[in-house]
Amino acid sequence: SAVISQKPSRDICQRGTSLTIQCQVDSQVTMMFWYRQQPGQSLTLIATANQGSEATYESGFVIDKFPISRPNLTFSTLTVSNMSPEDSSIYLCSVEATGTGSFEQYFGPGTRLTVT
Amino acid sequence: GENVEQHPSTLSVQEGDSAVIKCTYSDSASNYFPWYKQELGKRPQLIIDIRSNVGEKKDQRIAVTLNKTAKHFSLHITETQPEDSAVYFCAASPGQGAQKLVFGQGTRLTINP
Numbered sequence A: 001s002a003v004i005s006q007k008p009s010r011d012i013c014q015r016g017t018s019l020t021i022q023c024q025v026d027s028q029v030t031m032m033f034w035y036r037q038q039p040g041q042s043l044t045l046i047a048t049a050n051q052g053s054e055a056t057y058e059s060g061f062v063i064d065k066f067p068i069s070r071p072n073l074t075f076s077t078l079t080v081s082n083m084s085p086e087d088s089s090i091y092l093c094s095v096e097a098t099g100t101g102s103f104e105q106y107f108g109p110g111t112r113l114t115v116t
Numbered sequence B: 001g002e003n004v005e006q007h008p009s010t011l012s013v014q015e016g017d018s019a020v021i022k023c024t025y026s027d028s029a030s031n032y033f034p035w036y037k038q039e040l041g042k043r044p045q046l047i048i049d050i051r052s053n054v055g056e057k058k059d060q061r062i063a064v065t066l067n068k069t070a071k072h073f074s075l076h077i078t079e080t081q082p083e084d085s086a087v088y089f090c091a092a093s094p095g096q097g098a099q100k101l102v103f104g105q106g107t108r109l110t111i112n113p
Helices: none
Strands: A004-007 A010-013 A019-025 A031-037 A043-050 A068-072 A075-080 A089-096 A105-107 A111-115 B004-007 B010-014 B019-025 B032-038 B045-051 B056-059 B062-067 B072-077 B086-092 B107-112
Touching: A004 A089, A019 A031, A019 A089, A019 A111, A031 A075, A043 A068, A043 A075, A075 A089, A105 B045, B004 B086, B010 B019, B019 B086, B019 B107, B032 B062, B045 B056, B045 B062, B072 B086
Parallel strands: A010 A111, B010 B107
Antiparallel strands: A004 A019, A019 A075, A031 A043, A031 A089, A068 A075, A089 A105, A089 A111, B004 B019, B019 B072, B032 B045, B032 B086, B056 B062, B062 B072, B086 B107
């Protein structure tokens, strides 16, 4: 499986500010996904990032709040904009395993965000 | 869109006994069903998965069964060990376009020594 890293691993931010989270993969992947995991909750997909096109956002998530970049096949960023305490969550990127017909998805270590 | 329901939310079993976690999904077009294990403070780890053209899959002490007609799938862990204690998530992939995942609510499994 791909080796996935995220930066930062954690951060404490003040409300009204923005944080950009980076996701780096050690191999080229077509699709990258961004999920949010609120404290003690399940994972919810924020958006799907495909290189060379705009990200596709899920219901309840908008580009102005969560802008995503996907400049190449190994890297993506998620920005959490104008943060409020409700944005305190773990943000995880994931990628599909390479290989024909593989549906397996692997997660990065996550970024634990606390908004005060 | 797809909706995945997972039960139970918590499960406590004696070491050596079996544990079963069940999920139902709503979208009959879903074609891929993975299970993830998440230990405290760690990332979700894929432990087993099944595709819609298969009814059962086994990997050592872990097995997953799928009933497409009833739209439910289950995780079976046999001979449980303390290191099986974690939160387990089922997921379904709606099977159209990118293989995004819709997750169940999670099951906190505790293995009692």
